[in-house]
Amino acid sequence: MSPTLSRHSSGLAIETAGLVKTFGETRAVDGVDLAVPAGTVYGVLGPNGAGKTTTVKMLATLLRPDGGEAHVFGHDVVREADEVRARVSLTGQYASVDEDLTGLENLVLLGRLLGHHKKAARVRAGQLLEAFGLTDAAAKQVKHYSGGMRRRIDIAASILNTPDLLFLDEPTTGLDPRSRNQVWDIVRAVVAQGTTVLLTTQYLDEADQLASRIAVIDRGRVIAEGSKGELKASVGAGSVHLRLRDPGQRPEAERVLRLALDTDVQPEPDPVALTARLSGAGDSAAEQASRALAELARTGITVDNFSLGQPSLDEVFLALTGHDTHETPDAKEEAAA
Numbered sequence: 001m002s003p004t005l006s007r008h009s010s011g012l013a014i015e016t017a018g019l020v021k022t023f024g025e026t027r028a029v030d031g032v033d034l035a036v037p038a039g040t041v042y043g044v045l046g047p048n049g050a051g052k053t054t055t056v057k058m059l060a061t062l063l064r065p066d067g068g069e070a071h072v073f074g075h076d077v078v079r080e081a082d083e084v085r086a087r088v089s090l091t092g093q094y095a096s097v098d099e100d101l102t103g104l105e106n107l108v109l110l111g112r113l114l115g116h117h118k119k120a121a122r123v124r125a126g127q128l129l130e131a132f133g134l135t136d137a138a139a140k141q142v143k144h145y146s147g148g149m150r151r152r153i154d155i156a157a158s159i160l161n162t163p164d165l166l167f168l169d170e171p172t173t174g175l176d177p178r179s180r181n182q183v184w185d186i187v188r189a190v191v192a193q194g195t196t197v198l199l200t201t202q203y204l205d206e207a208d209q210l211a212s213r214i215a216v217i218d219r220g221r222v223i224a225e226g227s228k229g230e231l232k233a234s235v236g237a238g239s240v241h242l243r244l245r246d247p248g249q250r251p252e253a254e255r256v257l258r259l260a261l262d263t264d265v266q267p268e269p270d271p272v273a274l275t276a277r278l279s280g281a282g283d284s285a286a287e288q289a290s291r292a293l294a295e296l297a298r299t300g301i302t303v304d305n306f307s308l309g310q311p312s313l314d315e316v317f318l319a320l321t322g323h324d325t326h327e328t329p330d331a332k333e334e335a336a337a
């Protein structure tokens with residue numbers, strides 16, 4: 001922990017008040033208040049164009065706010081930008097790795113740039129490649145890496161020196177499920193070493209897996225903030241989808257589910273399919289689903305197939321705002337440009 005942090009009594013890694021950034025007519029960030037406890041993963045959840053990257057860039061001192069204030073470990077991001085820069089690291093759309101160098105060469109080079117001696121730089125690079133499952137790819141040029149490997153080497157590069165605060169801007173967007181899981185494990189390992197992580201994401205399940213608290217942002221504003229339990233209590237825990245063996249049992253299955261889950265049950269166009277919404281309060285989605293399945297079995301209803309669906313970002317937005325998200329994932333490239 002940095003001396004500044006212990007001197008800074010609030011225990012907050014990030015504190016912003018009324019943060020604003022405009023681009024011409026666009027209020028990209030429109031009065032954001034954040035309080036990020038040190039030593040945790042804090043999730044900023046929002047669709048494309050919500051203002052996530054712009055917020056991160058201001059906190060990382062890459063963009064100057066047009067209004068409001070932001071402090072990182074007690075340091076003002078404008079007046080004390082050097083102190084802030086000494087404590088933070090950023091991974092995302094601006095990775096510093098060189099495509100033509102190998103994974104090992106990149107990490108050693110960046111280590112040297114950070115002032116490590118050659119031997120120490122090689123040792124640290126080797127440790128990180130090992131920890132990130134990239135030892136076999138150490139001698140391969142980064143341009144030949146898969147998307148998941150690329151994301152991992154980006155994160156490795158950003159934690160060569162253990163930063164007090166790491167910004168991960170949509171670290172898993174576009175990755176396959178296996179690579180996402182690898183990145184998630186890395187994030188957990190990073191935070192276990194004492195680094196605070198600010199993670200932006202478009203996926204509720206990612207924020208749910210990693211973050212202790214979540215801010216939902218929409219059009220430059222925080223529209224909900226709380227622990228993930230609080231967020232789920234307001235938006236629900238998702239739904240369980242069932243397929244029955246016998247369509248004749250569906251009315252009875254509906255009745256049993258309604259009683260077991262105390263919730264809405266919708267028959268679907270497929271005559272053997274049913275969907276039940278799960279409550280966000282109390283038992284976990286898995287516990288509620290097991291209870292429902294046990295109850296169906298007890299009643300002699302045969303279930304051929306079931307799946308548990310997390311609420312999508314769209315459902316979260318609908319629950320919180322009464323409207324859909326405004327952008328589609330296709331807008332990603334423009335927003336990133």
Ligand SMILES: Nc1ncnc2c1ncn2[C@@H]1O[C@H](COP(=O)(O)OP(=O)(O)O)[C@@H](O)[C@H]1O
Nearest residue numbers: 023026028047048049050051052053054055335
């Ligand atoms: N450099 C820029 N110039 C003009 N508009 C920008 C710039 N950066 C972002 N924007 C706009 O600001 C809004 C927020 O963008 P951004 O912070 O990238 O959102 P997110 O990261 O949540 O997708 C979007 O409407 C985007 O088009």
Ligand SMILES: [Mg+2]
Nearest residue numbers: 052053335336
């Ligand atoms: Mg972005």
